[in-house]
Amino acid sequence: MNDKRHNPSDGERVAVLADGERPTLKTIAFMAGLGVTTVSRALKDAPEIGQATKTRVKLIAKQIGYRPNRAGVRLRTGKTNVISLVLNAQSEIMGLTSNLVYGISEILAETPYHLIVTPYSPEHDPMHPIRYIIETGSADGIIMSQTEPSDPRVRYLTEHDFPFATHGRTKMGIEHPFHDFDNEAYAYAAVKSLVERGRRRIAMVAGPGPAHTYYWHLDDGFKRGLQECGATGVTVDHWNGSVSLSDVRNRTEMFMREPNPPDGIICCTGGLAVAVVAGIEAVGLKLGRDIDLVSKQTTDFLQWFRPEIIVFNEDVRHAGRELALAVLRRIEGRDPTELQSLSYPELHETD
Amino acid sequence: MNDKRHNPSDGERVAVLADGERPTLKTIAFMAGLGVTTVSRALKDAPEIGQATKTRVKLIAKQIGYRPNRAGVRLRTGKTNVISLVLNAQSEIMGLTSNLVYGISEILAETPYHLIVTPYSPEHDPMHPIRYIIETGSADGIIMSQTEPSDPRVRYLTEHDFPFATHGRTKMGIEHPFHDFDNEAYAYAAVKSLVERGRRRIAMVAGPGPAHTYYWHLDDGFKRGLQECGATGVTVDHWNGSVSLSDVRNRTEMFMREPNPPDGIICCTGGLAVAVVAGIEAVGLKLGRDIDLVSKQTTDFLQWFRPEIIVFNEDVRHAGRELALAVLRRIEGRDPTELQSLSYPELHETD
DNA sequence: TCGAAAACCTGTAACGTTTCAGTTATTTAT
DNA sequence: ATAAATAACTGAAACGTTACAGGTTTTCGA
Numbered sequence: 162m163n164d165k166r167h168n169p170s171d172g173e174r175v176a177v178l179a180d181g182e183r184p185t186l187k188t189i190a191f192m193a194g195l196g197v198t199t200v201s202r203a204l205k206d207a208p209e210i211g212q213a214t215k216t217r218v219k220l221i222a223k224q225i226g227y228r229p230n231r232a233g234v235r236l237r238t239g240k241t242n243v244i245s246l247v248l249n250a251q252s253e254i255m256g257l258t259s260n261l262v263y264g265i266s267e268i269l270a271e272t273p274y275h276l277i278v279t280p281y282s283p284e285h286d287p288m289h290p291i292r293y294i295i296e297t298g299s300a301d302g303i304i305m306s307q308t309e310p311s312d313p314r315v316r317y318l319t320e321h322d323f324p325f326a327t328h329g330r331t332k333m334g335i336e337h338p339f340h341d342f343d344n345e346a347y348a349y350a351a352v353k354s355l356v357e358r359g360r361r362r363i364a365m366v367a368g369p370g371p372a373h374t375y376y377w378h379l380d381d382g383f384k385r386g387l388q389e390c391g392a393t394g395v396t397v398d399h400w401n402g403s404v405s406l407s408d409v410r411n412r413t414e415m416f417m418r419e420p421n422p423p424d425g426i427i428c429c430t431g432g433l434a435v436a437v438v439a440g441i442e443a444v445g446l447k448l449g450r451d452i453d454l455v456s457k458q459t460t461d462f463l464q465w466f467r468p469e470i471i472v473f474n475e476d477v478r479h480a481g482r483e484l485a486l487a488v489l490r491r492i493e494g495r496d497p498t499e500l501q502s503l504s505y506p507e508l509h510e511t512d
Numbered sequence: 513m514n515d516k517r518h519n520p521s522d523g524e525r526v527a528v529l530a531d532g533e534r535p536t537l538k539t540i541a542f543m544a545g546l547g548v549t550t551v552s553r554a555l556k557d558a559p560e561i562g563q564a565t566k567t568r569v570k571l572i573a574k575q576i577g578y579r580p581n582r583a584g585v586r587l588r589t590g591k592t593n594v595i596s597l598v599l600n601a602q603s604e605i606m607g608l609t610s611n612l613v614y615g616i617s618e619i620l621a622e623t624p625y626h627l628i629v630t631p632y633s634p635e636h637d638p639m640h641p642i643r644y645i646i647e648t649g650s651a652d653g654i655i656m657s658q659t660e661p662s663d664p665r666v667r668y669l670t671e672h673d674f675p676f677a678t679h680g681r682t683k684m685g686i687e688h689p690f691h692d693f694d695n696e697a698y699a700y701a702a703v704k705s706l707v708e709r710g711r712r713r714i715a716m717v718a719g720p721g722p723a724h725t726y727y728w729h730l731d732d733g734f735k736r737g738l739q740e741c742g743a744t745g746v747t748v749d750h751w752n753g754s755v756s757l758s759d760v761r762n763r764t765e766m767f768m769r770e771p772n773p774p775d776g777i778i779c780c781t782g783g784l785a786v787a788v789v790a791g792i793e794a795v796g797l798k799l800g801r802d803i804d805l806v807s808k809q810t811t812d813f814l815q816w817f818r819p820e821i822i823v824f825n826e827d828v829r830h831a832g833r834e835l836a837l838a839v840l841r842r843i844e845g846r847d848p849t850e851l852q853s854l855s856y857p858e859l860h861e862t863d
Numbered sequence: 864t865c866g867a868a869a870a871c872c873t874g875t876a877a878c879g880t881t882t883c884a885g886t887t888a889t890t891t892a893t
Numbered sequence: 894a895t896a897a898a899t900a901a902c903t904g905a906a907a908c909g910t911t912a913c914a915g916g917t918t919t920t921c922g923a
Contacts, residue, residue, distance in 0.1 A: 259613075
């Protein structure tokens with residue numbers, strides 16, 4: 162039933178000890194004629210075990226395909242070998258979740274860690290999954306997104322000295338591991354590329370609203386860009402937060418009909434860009450001629466939608482990798498300040 | 513440090529037993545003046561425990577916020593309370609992965625189960641993660657996608673009598689739990705809606721290629737539709753498998769320049785539709801006038817892209833829910849034949 | 864040659880849970 | 894009144910691992 166390779170020299174003893182069962186330390190101990198303790202220590206290269214013994218034990222372990230029992234380790238040591246990804250199940254920016262998951266998995270695949278995904282519905286308290294993980298000790302580290310300027314989760318986890326990394330920054334004066342896309346640089350670059358195309362009246366549709374930290378980074382970059390380029394910012398209010406795409410289209414349409422409409426718009430997600438374009442075209446304006454649009458995307462599709470859009474890419478898979486590395490290193494005890502990284506907007510290359 | 517509610521009547525004893533520590537069966541046993549065994553059995557409503565005792569034990573458990581230690585249960589019983597979602601990290605149809613995850617989580621949230629996501633890179637053996645899970649016993653059930661007509665994973669898991677559910681069907685004569693979108697019905701409906709618009713020469717761009725089961729369902733529905741409607745099928749060969757979107761656009765363009773091009777095209781993913789439209793328009797044809805396009809999507813975006821596209825929706829979150837329910841019931845021992853479901857194409861309502 | 868240190872190995876206990884095989888007290892049947 | 898049956902509970906053992914506190918040898922310095 163169990164198709165393990167059959168080493169003639171030790172096959173018999175394995176069969177006696179564990180027929181069709183998973184090998185344990187006991188199995189190896191018996192095969193090597195050693196105590197279970199010795200085997201355990203030998204496998205983790207403890208200094209008090211002889212070199213010869215270590216090699217012998219490791220050889221046997223590899224031969225019979227030994228894998229430590231996670232439940233045993235976890236019960237004894239409290240170490241779960243689990244990273245928990247906590248996310249808001251609602252706000253799905255195209256491909257964000259999946260790429261984050263894939264990026265994280267890429268890193269964790271090389272380690273004993275497993276990835277548990279814990280989405281919470283937006284009507285629930287974002288603190289709930291966090292508390293659950295701490296109280297039940299069901300992970301060694303947490304990765305979370307939707308970071309807010311003053312984030313209660315960050316405070317809670319820091320107070321409990323629990324390893325975590327956030328996708329996005331906070332503004333609480335707490336040093337913690339994070340990875341963030343440099344939205345300030347993006348908004349700045351966006352303004353610049355619009356101005357380069359001769360646009361002077363620029364609006365920004367930021368999306369998430371002031372609850373999320375990156376709204377402010379966008380705002381900073383936008384203002385810096387305007388100032389340096391001497392362009393005019395056109396205020397777009399009450400567009401942010403949970404507004405449906407249809408709403409965004411309608412508001413864009415109304416907005417473009419007002420006197421002195423913008424000739425350049427910056428969007429911060431591909432979804433928004435699509436809706437904004439619909440609004441622009443409803444008024445009869447043509448993209449690239451009457452108005453220019455800049456957007457970033459997390460998945461290639463905007464240049465298919467309207468090739469005139471100026472597109473910047475945000476590599477979320479890379480963010481996943483960075484976040485995974487950050488939590489792992491934090492678990493190892495590294496200082497949070499060494500575990501903070503940004504990634505920068507890349508102008509999409511049209512081929 | 514631990515902010516549990518402080519019940520004056522038993523607070524002292526808790527403090528003595530476990531100050532700031534998680535309560536265990538031992539804690540409850542001490543507080544109730546009972547043996548650990550009794551508490552364990554009381555909590556799971558065993559018949560040999562008195563009704564009064566049960567209520568008392570449960571009350572205490574709830575009061576002190578007892579949660580069974582997963583490692584303890586797992587070590588003793590082998591039950592992991594984990595469902596593993598195994599997916600191909602490459603082929604990301606927009607929003608498929610995330611919606612699947614969210615759907616599954618929705619169901620698991622009501623249960624003690626956690627969701628572990630195990631992507632494998634396409635250059636690796638799809639059997640690898642499956643074998644790993646079985647050999648290390650790291651989950652109680654598996655959900656997997658990218659199902660093939662003759663799928664070695666299905667065979668392996670069935671042989672090992674391990675609970676699983678597939679997103680997609682097989683053609684191996686093995687009865688196993690699955691959920692599938694009815695692609696036959698979709699292709700059929702797609703042909704019909706094209707014919708209703710007066711289209712007679714119809715092509716289908718199926719996408720994944722004959723390796724995946726649903727290619728054949730699409731093909732069946734396509735042929736049935738053609739026959740019933742008396743339309744002509746235009747063969748599109750060598751388009752399937754891992755072809756980039758740019759390739760699809762270029763091939764569409766070449767294809768549309770040939771004599772007797774189709775006047776109706778069926779796509780099976782939104783991504784393909786986008787590329788095909790680009791090819792169509794490159795030839796100067798206009799969607800809705802010269803040619804019609806039907807596509808399904810897993811995320812709302814096609815009607816933003818080109819409102820002329822006839823869009824069907826595939827609700828992947830629903831698929832996730834169905835798959836989760838199927839594995840859970842399979843774990844409970846339900847017959848696989850009761851755990852097979854289809855969902856049907858819904859014409860997208862334009863508002 | 865002796866004592867001490869170093870090198871290497873080991874058994875026991877514990878983590879929290881459930882299962883097994885009881886034990887005790889109470890009820891029922893005769 | 895007594896045996897048998899039932900109800901209600903219990904301690905010990907086990908799952909696989911690691912930490913602790915030893916235990917033997919062997920080696921080495923004086």
